[in-house]
Every structure is written in C-alpha cells, then in structure tokens.
Amino acid sequence: MDVHELLELAMDDDSDEAWAAIFIAITFNDIINDDDDRVTPVIFERIVIHPGGAAEATQIAEALLAGSDIEFEDTFHLSKRTFKLLACWLRRHGVDDTRYQSVEHKLLIVLYILVFGEPQRNAAHRFKVSQSTVSRSFHTIIDALVSLHKEVVTLPT
Incomplete structure (x- = not known):
C-alpha cells in the first residue's frame, strides 16, 4: 500500500488511530528505503497568492x-x-x-x-x-x- 492509499484510508476513517498508523507506516517506509527524497504526504497545501x-x-x-x-x-x-x-x-x-x-x-x-x-x-x-x-x-x-x-x-x- 502506498502513501496515497494510506491517506485515502485515513480521510475515510479520520480517527486518531488511522492517522497514527499512517504516520508509522510512512516513517518505517522512509527508514527502510533510506531515501534522500523522502515522500511526505501533503495534506494541506499553502496557496501562495502573492509570490513576491x-x-x-x-x-x-x-x-x-x-x-x-x-x-x-x-x-x-x-x-x-x-x-x-x-x-x-x-x-x-x-x-x-x-x-x-x-x-x-x-x-x-x-x-x-x-x-x-x-x-x-x-x-x-x-x-x-x-x-x-x-x-x-x-x-x-x-x-x-x-x-x-x-x-x-x-x-x-
């Protein structure tokens, strides 16, 4: 199960346990893969209205x-x-x-x-x-x- 599927599950469930499970899964995934390009789920994106x-x-x-x-x-x-x-x-x-x-x-x-x-x-x-x-x-x-x-x-x- 990838990060996006986990996020969809958490959005459907929205319980603290679901979010904790996602956090743990992503953390272990990062540790196992030991990537420099860590994938962090973007839940809330900041909208930049004035780029300057x-x-x-x-x-x-x-x-x-x-x-x-x-x-x-x-x-x-x-x-x-x-x-x-x-x-x-x-x-x-x-x-x-x-x-x-x-x-x-x-x-x-x-x-x-x-x-x-x-x-x-x-x-x-x-x-x-x-x-x-x-x-x-x-x-x-x-x-x-x-x-x-x-x-x-x-x-x-």
Whole structure:
C-alpha cells in the first residue's frame, strides 16, 4: 500500500488511530528505503497568492513613497509631508511596525481604501498582502484615527 492509499484510508476513517498508523507506516517506509527524497504526504497545501511575498509588498509601498510628490498627492489626497506627520503621530500613539509591515505601509493601504472606496480584497491585491493583513491594518489605523479625531476636533455645542 502506498502513501496515497494510506491517506485515502485515513480521510475515510479520520480517527486518531488511522492517522497514527499512517504516520508509522510512512516513517518505517522512509527508514527502510533510506531515501534522500523522502515522500511526505501533503495534506494541506499553502496557496501562495502573492509570490513576491513581503519583500514585494514593501517595494510597492517604498515606490509610492519615493515617487513624485504630485502623483502621491493626486493619488492619496494629502501631501507626503502630511502623510509623514500622520505616520509619526500614529507611531507615538500605539501603532507599531510589524515584522513585515511598516506603519507607512498600513497607512497607505487604509488611505487607498478610503480614497478610492475600494474593497479590502482589491487593496490586498494592489499592495500584495493578504486580506487578513488588510483587515488588521484597517482596524488598527481607523481606531487610531478616531482617537486623533477626538483629540483634535471639537464639535460645537
């Protein structure tokens, strides 16, 4: 019985004993064959949506920030100077860089959604990040902007 047949059996049975038996069979098969090309069953494949990964996403944000001031202002409806001041304020008020995403990158994503009325899915494709990353960034930045609004704007009484 090969690995694929064992996997089909486990999927039909789905008990811990069936999976344990498969693990043992594959392990012994690897030991007996002593192959460098070990066959490991792929049960869950990760779907790569953006093959460039975090590096490509960072390049997109950096290109937007390094581009023309006029183009930036036309696209995001604020000057680069205002953008940088806002990013600085966000940092001082609890929005942090993550391992793969800067505050500026998060802010660009949120501004893109707000300016163009784009769904998060389109922003994810535009900035080469996952939809969950867009969602987290959106909520983090919006919460901080609400705090900024409360701090700066005084409504008439």
